[in-house]
Amino acid sequence: MLKQAASKYQAFRPIGLTDRTWPDAVLAQAPVWLSTDLRDGNQALIEPMDAARKLRMFELLVRIGFKEIEVGFPAASQTDFDFVRKLIEEDLIPADVTIQVMTPARAELIERTVEAVAGARRVIVHVYNAVAPVWRRVVFGLEVPQVMQLVDEHVGLVRRLTDDRPDTQWVLQYSPETFSLAELEVSLEACETAIAAWGLGRPIILNLPTTVENATPNVFADQVEWMVRRFRDRPEIVVSVHPHNDRGTGTASAELALMAGAHRVEGCLFGNGERTGNLDLVNVALNLYTQGVDPGLDFSDIDEVRRTVEHCNQLPVHPRHPYAGDLVYTSFSGSHQDAIKKAFAQRRDGDVWAIPYLPIDPKDLGRSYEAVIRVNSQSGKGGIAYLLDSEYGLDLPRRLQIEFSQAVQQVMDTEGHELTADDLWRLFDSEYHVSATALPRYRLQASEGQGAQAVRLEGECEVAGRSVAFAGHGDGPIDAFVQAMGAALGVSVRVLDYHEHAIGAGADAHAVAYLELRIGASQTVYGVGRDTDIVAASLKAVLSGLQRATITVSPASADVPTANELAGA
């Protein structure tokens, strides 16, 4: 089947604009935004919005900050017509918002459209007709001169009807539909015809669509720059673009078109719209934001925007959707997690945002950092440590991170599913016996004054369900306990590394101690202890480590568990 491509499809030919300037342009300010959620978005829905959903969408668009909103296609249905009437009659359109309504170049539909907006303060009447060869031939059966006549007659009608209603400020928007598929000269002629029929010098928007996206975005940028050059120095003309997303490059088309001189973009929230959708306005706006440009649209509660749009459109937003999807601030993979964790640790208030793998600060969109790191089989120690730290306040030393991540990986390999912070804590707790380790009963004597071996510690503790008596000297209580337990178990025990920190504050404060123990000649294990008292936490950490070790020497006391009992504890 794929072999047919060469003969079945025709490539779009580049337009040969050799002196293009757009590649060097930098987007330094926001365009005028037009939301067509209530028109192009609505016309693509399985079930178009009812009045209540339309109103919710309109109110959302106003809250976000859109100043131009295409509110419908009033001649399409009574619902569309009535909704526009409701907005006007109930005075629901803020003073700084202009509504736009769309109509084909057909007399009775234009009349109905103008009737629908009677009494509005300011209106953009949007007239369209397709100009590309296939549409001229197949849909209209018209030659180019007749297409121009269609434009002239119908824009002329809009002018006459709107001139009769001088209380409204009228703007004409003319769209040469299928612009990106048409000969540039034909599109230009259609636009000039519309300008002339509307009246030279009167405000007009020329809206250039990729009705069906058909070429790489650089070609569209060339087409737009070619048009923009023809309308330079005519301040009454606003050049707008209306990209679709058939090739998945709607956002790129819009951005390159803005670089090519367009002033305005039309699109929908999260890219709803015909087929693969309209331009995603959230995407373009937040792309600008991440370049330090204020888009003038407020997405500081992106989840609320998404919920409302999902409700109105009855369509879900994909979990990978740029900026808004559930998973877009989440890293599962170990090297990403490691980089994010390090960057957060180094970040100071007021720093420029430079967190690897996070192009935008989730907090700017009302998201928390909670889901930034999630752990599955692709994760590493950094992500695991991040979750235990952010959710449980445990600041694991590096070598303990490495040790524990091996235990996590084993669970992952058998179970295969994601581990939450709670799961990790449960695993950590059971691996290091954090909750289960009982504090030894002990007596501490600082008998022989200051200095080496000054502390004597004796007592009893539970190891693997058995009672172990211990007694020993050391430089401090931990050292004395380590010596005593070594003697009791008949094995050498040394502390290689020691970390402790507090969790919480006030009455709820706890100390956590992490001890890296060398047991016998070559065995290295970590023990972890938690208690309200730091010495008690450390003693528990020694017991935790001993219980995790495999001790193969004979116990010095009959009460002491065997090596295997210890290892299995």
Ligand SMILES: CC(=O)SCCNC(=O)CCNC(=O)[C@H](O)C(C)(C)COP(=O)(O)OP(=O)(O)OC[C@H]1O[C@@H](n2cnc3c(N)ncnc32)[C@H](O)[C@@H]1OP(=O)(O)O
């Ligand atoms: C790219 C876009 O998004 S364009 C916007 C498209 N949106 C919509 O179509 C949604 C709303 N549309 C509707 O409700 C209906 O199509 C209506 C009310 C506009 C028209 O309905 P109908 O009169 O039943 O006609 P229908 O939908 O079949 O339209 C086709 C006719 O309109 C003509 N037509 C299509 N587009 C245009 C246009 N832009 N200007 C003038 N005539 C047009 C066709 O040539 C065809 O004419 P014909 O019947 O003489 O062959």
Ligand SMILES: CC(C)C(=O)C(=O)O
């Ligand atoms: C601008 C109008 C005609 C449109 O929706 C399109 O061409 O995609």
Ligand SMILES: [Mg+2]
């Ligand atoms: Mg469209």
